[in-house]
Amino acid sequence: MTEDKITTRHGVTWVGVSQVGKVLMQLVSIFTLARILPTEDFGLMALAATVTAFAGLMRDMGTGAAIIQKQDLSFDLINAVFLFNVLLGIITTVILIAVSSLVSIFFKEPRLIDILFVLAPVFTITSLGTVHQSLLERDSLFKHIAKIELTSGLCGLIFAIVVAWQGGGVYALVVQSIVTASVSTIFLWIVSDWRPVFKFKFMALKEIFGFSCNIFLFNFVNYFHRNSDSMLIGKFLGVVDLGFYNVAYRILLFPVQNITFVINRAMFPAYSRKQNSRSLIEKHYMETLETIAFITAPLMALIWALREPLVSVFLGDRWLPAADVIAWLAPVGFFQSMVSTSGSVLNSIGRSDVLRNLGLIGVPFLTASFVVGLPWGIEGVAAAYCIASFFWIYPVIKTVLKLLCGSFLEFVFVIFKPTFLSIFVALFVCYFIRNIMTKNDLHLAHLFAGIFIGLVSYLILSLFFMRKTVIRIFFTFQKNCNEVFSSVNKYICKILVNLI
Structure with missing residues (x-):
């Protein structure tokens, strides 16, 4: 098996572990909170999500994908992308707070003002970790990403259930987003060894401008498909x-x-x-x-x-x-x-x-x-x-x-x-x-x-x-499971040794 195939299989394995965990947590979140919160709260959060999803288009303008796709990367380019993303995150936060009243008037839901106000800082928080995550994905270090995403997702779920039980209503869903984003960004900085330098060389962005703009335009129009319903x-x-x-x-x-x-x-x-x-x-x-x-x-x-x-x-x-x-x-x-x-x-x-x-x-x-x-x-x-x-x-x-x-x-x-x-x-x-x-x-x-x-x-x-297909998928799944279980066992043993 070539190195590329091994890397690809490892990537699928650990992205799969992360997504299975996130699906399970999402289903637990839905099935648990649906019995605590009224239907109206989910409708309010869905309306808020249409607005935050639009704001999310500004999060990296396609620069994260450009970092992964580009074969030759310079420090100046990475640093420029980081500073550009942070600037976009701050601007998006400010704009979202400013338009919250207009959004509430459009949907005739005054409660959206407070919900959007609380959700707005999420964009600044996530912008601080976008480049770090892109660099990890570029090197197919999905094992580290999986641990970060599962940890942050679990923290968000726990906080959401606690807030819901305490009568927090729709803010249980809001808190879930904030906690998940915050924990994820913190761990991305801990795991990644790349650090920014505050030197503004935005001309370096010209290298990826065309590629990034096309992705942004696609995400922009795709937003209306995903949220217009x-x-x-x-x-x-x-x-x-x-x-x-x-x-x-x-x-x-x-x-x-x-x-x-x-x-x-x-x-x-x-x-x-x-x-x-x-x-x-x-x-x-x-x-x-x-x-x-x-x-x-x-x-x-x-x-x-x-x-x-x-x-x-x-x-x-x-x-x-x-x-x-x-x-x-x-x-x-x-x-x-x-x-x-x-x-x-x-x-x-x-x-x-x-x-x-x-x-x-x-x-x-x-x-x-x-x-x-x-x-x-x-x-x-x-x-x-x-x-x-x-x-x-x-x-x-x-x-x-x-x-x-x-x-x-x-x-x-x-x-x-x-x-x-x-x-x-x-x-x-x-x-x-x-x-x-x-x-x-x-x-x-x-x-x-x-x-x-x-x-x-x-x-x-x-x-x-479909005998051949079943056999191919079964053996791939078996290899992936063996790799995951081996890694988990090593992780548990490492914790036990440290405790002893």
Whole structure:
């Protein structure tokens, strides 16, 4: 195995460990806080998130990705990026505080003023660690990053639950963001050995200006795709409906986004090191798509089939309207898991201009779907989004594969089997629950029976129809687990030795 492959596998392993931990903490956060806080609090935080997400576009203006992608880095460039990011963080904090009143008037929610005021310093805090994190990612030191992210996430979760139990309301969610950002920045400075010098040489930024601007423009237009549904629902349907929609979106798409984030985050520096060998990237990219489809297709299919018992068991019956939204967002989760891989590939080969153009075309198309579905409520918004996402797969994947000298038919070939088997399993699980289990059975029984039947049947079918893929994924997973367990054992032994 070459050094690049080993580094890539190690990167995927530790990014995976971090994201699994973050997914678990996010789910614990949702399922715990949803039983303590009212639906309205989640709607308020979702409105605040649309504003902070927009402000977040200014956090590094794409400079972090440029540091990872650029092959030759100078100290002056890194230092200029650091000072530039800190300046942006301070400016963003000030602007967010200044416009909080206008935002509250627009959404007709006076409580947003205090929420945004408290959240604003997060941007200054995170800007202090952006360069340190980019340098760690550039060297694929994801083991250190994983420890930092899990520690900071756990601290944020603990503080959020404590504040919620003490009657803090929506501020439990606010405190979670602040604590997580603060702890993460502190540990990034501790782990990274790079230190800034306060010499302003902003002319060094010219080296990455074009690349960074394209990424910023893509993130800018993509913001409206990611947040326009929440803004429209909050504005025209109210925060209660937005609470249902937002929780459904987080339950369904958060795990999928994190699965693809694991792979994209680890692949970006690896692809950047091989950016002059596109045939190798294309081969690895097709394997990556097959692996993602193997995981996300059955995951989304089972969530679709078990949406009502899932919501009832983990959130309570008062959240059952979210199940109708999940029915439409489940396919969206699978579509996004395919499309979201394009960014890491395009950026790694230096074609951020293509990513920018895709954003300029796709974002208006996807955002328009929310407007079309709005008259039918939150379920209509989700349904229109599902249809638009399906049609958007073709131009994105075809464009990426054309640059890698591949074809769209290759993509269809690698995702066909896991997609078809997942649909079959989902229908089988629905039939089993509706016709074999009685209506008197508890939702908990339906949920666990459906999960067991679905996973077992999918694995059996996969062994018959996708044997090579299963073996490849199994051995990769086994190697990754052995590496993680070995590292954890060494870490525990080190702590015990220090205690003794």
